[in-house]
Amino acid sequence: MQPIVRIAENLGLSDEALELYGKFKAKIDFTKIPERTSPGKVVLVTAISPTSAGEGKSTVTVGLSDALKRMGQSVVVALREPSLGPVMGVKGGATGGGYSQVLPMEEINLHFNGDLHAITTANNALSAFIDNHLHQGNELNIDPRRITWKRVLDMNDRSLRNIIVGLGGPSHGITREDGFDITVASEIMAVLCLAKNLEDLKERLSRIVIGYTYENEPVNVRSLGVEGALTLLLKEAIKPNLVQTIEGTPSIIHGGPFANIAHGCNSIIATKTAMNLADIVITEAGFGADLGAEKFMHIKSRQANIIPSSVVIVATVRALKLQGGKHKNELKDEDVEALLEGTKNLMKHVETIRAFGVEPVVALNKFITDSEQEIHTLLNWCKENNISIALTDVWAKGGAGGEDLAKLVLSELDKPSNFSPLYELADSIEQKVRTIVQKVYGGKEVVFTENALKQIRQIEDYGWDSLPICMAKTQYSLSDQPKLIGRPTDFTITVREIIPKLGAGFLVCLTGDIMTMPGLPKKPAALNMDVDNDGQAIGLF
Incomplete structure (x- = not known):
């Protein structure tokens, strides 16, 4: 790793804007950074419906930024902060993997600047x-x-x-x-x-x-009179964090809401800071395009006036086979038929991004278990369906393995944006939810429980119904039923509860059996974690 002061110097950050947290981490005083007349363009990285282990979205996000840097572009990657829940649970950390990581990985995945x-x-x-x-x-x-x-x-x-x-x-x-x-x-x-x-x-x-x-x-909170005290507790946390990738690309990591139970995007301050420091900002939104990307478009884009100039959809052979009906314990086995069946899921995510007026690029994130025939089959399928795709091998090769993807992204950045949300804020709550279900999930209808209908009437009485919607839904299916894989049709989404979040500025709609406090798996990742006598982490991934 390079000293973080060197990363900051290369980025053009002044000394007064940099607050050091040791040798390799810092916070950025965003108030000391002048606004650019032409802010950097934003590339949003999303994914298809994932396996339980995730599809390497952060890995591709980091690798893409490294590839662009290798090609001489001015670039910053902006990610979310990992939560200790999944780090100790099943997914592990959120700093990428292989030769496509942000560093120091151990500190970012644990207590990262508090x-x-x-x-x-x-x-x-x-x-x-x-x-x-x-x-x-x-x-x-x-x-x-x-x-x-x-x-x-x-x-x-x-x-x-x-x-x-x-x-x-x-x-x-x-x-x-x-x-x-x-x-x-x-x-x-x-x-x-x-x-x-x-x-x-x-x-x-x-x-x-x-x-x-x-x-x-x-x-x-205003009635209780404690907003000042709460702000005081957050006065340092509001500043975005600066670290680096393995290849020395500046990385701003800040905020970490889940995309299945929250809005799934890093902070507006971090993204805006990155846009004032670089020509291209690579950021991500959690889980598939039906969750994080939809919320980026309808919540973050609206509140921050940040329009994505390009969208990358991360796909993997193993996730496509899972969506095609392959058992989760057999995903390492070659199965072209299941792969092709799973492309229905990929196509829906492509159509969703296109519905927002943005032409997506697919990144086929390569795993060592992928067969040549499976890779060849998917590349051909995308070509036949007029979908831009690049085989991406950033886990094994770092930025060099992402240059084909970078070229496709650069070609999209030169095109004019036709971005547009799918619903208007003035639409009724029922209509906004129905739009998401039908246009993003591909469902048929929405059913609101008696409790949810009562809450809608109450929200309307209080005048809160013009807020955008934040759907809380399983990440494993386009529906609210985790086992309904692929591209289901004619399904109904059930909204059981609606929670107003006036501070955030959205309405959370709980569907299915989604929990806002997850549980640990039978064998959590923590079982493999330790620390050696020199204080080095073991088993953290």
Whole structure:
């Protein structure tokens, strides 16, 4: 690794804009960076419906940025921060892999400059303020049964989904039901990622609805008067982090909401900072185009006025075979028939991106288990269906393995943008959800439970119905049923609950059995993790 001050110098960052966190990490004071008259163009990396281990979206994102740098382009990669839940669970880290990684991998995947801990602290401080308000006389007349704000922890822990607080008698607070979400699902995470500056952060925090009174009137953070304290806890976390790839490409990593239960994009501040520092910004959105990319287009693009100039869809032979009906334990076996059946899933994601007015490029992320026949078959299929595709081997070769992809992306950057959202904010809640289900998922209809319909009427009464939609849905299927693979049709999505997130500025629609606090698998990745006598991490991936 190069000293981070050298990476900053090459990027044109002034000393006053750089706050060192050791030799290889830094935070960027974005207020010290002048705005460019012609900001850098944004390339969004998304994917097809993934396997449980993921398809190397971060690996391709990093490799593409390294390839562009090798070709003489001015480029910065902007990623999300990893959550300890999946790091210790099944997916591992989120820093790429092989020769296409951001460094220092161990520190980024663990406690990385304290951002997620600050978000956890701010979230739980708000919970403490709420319970103290109840204990000290409840001046706001908050109904303890209608408190919607939950505590958070940056770990998969199913046992904390539903808890009771305030046990032990009068001196220990008001007894009530509560629960935990994972930190990356916290509204404060979304607020941090969608805020434009410190002032906007405080304003958004003040709008967060924490529950309702006995008269069913909403209570927000401003009513409690603690938005200043919460902002104080986040004043360092709001600054994006600067690191580097193996090949020395500047990397800005900031914010980490999941895309299946949150909006799945890194912070607006990080992306805007990158756009002011480079001609090309490579960023990602979590999971498939039905989740992170859709939310990038409808939420982040709207709030930040960031329009993607190109979109890359990461596909793998193994994910296509899974979507084609191959058992997850047999994905290493050659199966051209299952591969071709799985291309129906790829085609839907391509059509989704095209519906937004952007022509996608497919990156075939190569795995060592892919057969030559499978690779050849997919390349030919894309050619026959007029889909641009590049075999991408950045895991094994770094930036050199991504130059074909980089050439296709550069050709798209020269074309005029026809980007347009799929729904208008003035559309009804039902119509916005129906548009996503039909145009993005390929479903037939939406069913709202009685509870969800009641919540819609309430949201309309409060005047919150003009907010965009953030769907909470399984990542494994285009539907809300994880085992409904490929490209299902005529399916119905069931919305069981709608949660207003006024600070973030969207409405979360919970579908299926999606959980905002995941659980650990039977054999979590943590079983293979250790540290040697020199303090070096073992088994972290």
